[in-house]
Amino acid sequence: MFSRAGTDSRTTGGPAHGVTRSVTYGLLLPLTAGALVLAGPGQSGAEAMSVCSGRPQQTVRFATGELRVFKNRDYACAITVAKKPGAKRTMSVSLQARGASPVVDKGTFTRQAGPVTVHALNRCVRASGAVSGKGGSTGWILC
Structure with a gap:
């Protein structure tokens, strides 16, 4: 053997x-x-890859940038991106699931504010964003 x-x-x-x-x-x-x-090297400006996971759901353009909202199965995510990145300026992004408090990222940034993420399984969300005092919002979406 x-x-x-x-x-x-x-x-x-x-x-x-x-x-x-x-x-x-x-x-x-x-x-x-x-x-x-x-x-x-990475892309810059509005062509940059998003740091949010999920599929793009809505983009709100305004004079100084844009607000981008993404959604995967359980979560929604939002970022505000400056149209012309460079000098530091005031930017903000806010994302709120219905029935919950908003999640906010506000400060002085060169390129983007956010990402902010909320649990949004079977919940509507609303988002807003601003760059240098000009901005936009979505109203209730993803319902």
């Missing part, structure tokens, strides 16, 4: 297991670095 003890690296954690792990990690690092190089 043959004994399998010490010969199968899958069950014993023998030397082959360590080699496989080293090869995996050795390939993972260059691939990750290559993906970062290919991604290049």
